[in-house]
Amino acid sequence: MSTPELPAAHRRRITSTAAGIGVATGAYGLSFGAISVASGLDPVQTQTLSLLMFTGASQFALVGVLGAGGGAVAAVLTAWLLGTRNGLYALSIAPIMDVGGLRRLGAAQLTIDESTAMALAHPDPPAASRRAFWSTGIAVYVLWNIGTVVGALGAAAIDDPAALGLDAAIPAGFIALLWPRLVGRTMWAVALAGAVVALALTPWLRPGLPVLAAGLVAFTASWLVGRRS
Amino acid sequence: MIWAAVLAGSIGCYVAKLVGYLLPPSMLQREDIRRITGLLPVALLAALVAVQTFAEGQSLVIDARVAGLAAAVVALVLRAPFLVVVLVAAVTAALLRAAGWAT
Structure with missing residues (x-):
């Protein structure tokens, strides 16, 4: 060192x-x-x-x-x-x-x-x-x-x-981590899509799985961006 | 069960870090790898924000957490540091509950 x-x-x-x-x-x-x-x-x-x-x-x-x-x-x-x-x-x-x-x-x-x-x-x-x-x-x-x-x-x-209000501190912590990454239209679109997918699946899947499903949004977006360029 | 998650999660996260030192640097040239590692945190963190704000088990509810999140966004727009963002959200939710305006 x-x-x-x-x-x-x-x-x-x-x-x-x-x-x-x-x-x-x-x-x-x-x-x-x-x-x-x-x-x-x-x-x-x-x-x-x-x-x-x-x-x-x-x-x-x-x-x-x-x-x-x-x-x-x-x-x-x-x-x-x-x-x-x-x-x-x-x-x-x-x-x-x-x-x-x-x-x-x-x-x-x-x-x-x-x-x-x-x-x-x-x-x-x-x-x-x-x-x-x-x-x-x-x-x-x-x-x-x-x-x-x-x-x-x-x-x-x-x-x-x-x-x-500690339960409210949890989403605040996540959005503070997310905030600096929201640069450009692609990132905003992926974030919104991830949030919507997770909420839409919440009533149908066990807790935890909707968030993982949102990960698929990232893979789909990555594939779409790759195909376009 | 919690201990299993703590240890398995920790080992996996360490392996992810270590693998980066063991792979050939040419992997960095691969556009698809750079893209997905940039997009994954965005999709997952956004999903976590949404679920932690609106989900109560498998149902969707609107409670004091929404106001807390809104306050956090205001703090972020004002460039507040992390701890302030979290505190503002917690205090907002706590005050609304204490006043009986939200559950």
């Missing part, structure tokens, strides 16, 4: 940005911890997700589907599908990261939206990119987990989560 070829000022700039991102995601970990417990997971299960799964959208989806009574299989599949994008992130930063062995296993766990965005935002020199990745990944990992502990224990102390 030492990057001696990088000027100190440049290193400091990267580190302070990474710390800022870490603090912001820590606040977001707080809401994950609270929502997870409100969805019926205990604090240990909640913490295990933040330690092992460590990818926000998948974690929210898993607890959201479980909490809605969707069952383990649908919850896991939804989390996996949302997690596939991290594989694409890994693919795009692997040449810059240039890691093997144990460091590769560690880098994989830290490959998420924030660390990838920071690595790609500091392309030159590659040492800056690697430093941006590691510092952001570690800052987010630590603060996300601290946030989760506080949020989970806080929510565990509450008797009636609905009275505090």
Whole structure:
């Protein structure tokens, strides 16, 4: 992780940005911890997700589907599908990261939206990119987990989560994750179609399955866009 | 059952991350792979927003969550950070329930 070829000022700039991102995601970990417990997971299960799964959208989806009574299989599949994008992130930063062995296993766990965005935002020199990745990944990992502990224990102390509007916090969390991705007509169309398909199927399928069915919208849209171009 | 989901979900998500480091970088050139990994989160997250707002088991209902979602959208338009968006939604729903204006 030492990057001696990088000027100190440049290193400091990267580190302070990474710390800022870490603090912001820590606040977001707080809401994950609270929502997870409100969805019926205990604090240990909640913490295990933040330690092992460590990818926000998948974690929210898993607890959201479980909490809605969707069952383990649908919850896991939804989390996996949302997690596939991290594989694409890994693919795009692997040449810059240039890691093997144990460091590769560690880098994989830290490959998420924030660390990838920071690595790609500091392309030159590659040492800056690697430093941006590691510092952001570690800052987010630590603060996300601290946030989760506080949020989970806080929510565990509450008797009636609905009275505090915690059930309304769940869709708000999802739309906050969705919002930055709604760029351009295709994304809006896919989002609307996904929402409509899920709602239309809700009365007919077990909870959890309508969301998975919405995943088929993405595959259909991808095929349509591919055929057009 | 919850533990099985927690562990299976975690393992699968880790494997997805790791696979990216093991595949040849040329996979990145494949337009279809880039497209679907961009579109999947959008469709799934939108479906989750819809279901978590309107579904109660297998029935569709309109309750305080809708107002919470509307408040969240306003907060997002005003560029509020994540925690504020979530808090605004929760507080809106809680206040409407406390006032007896929504269930």
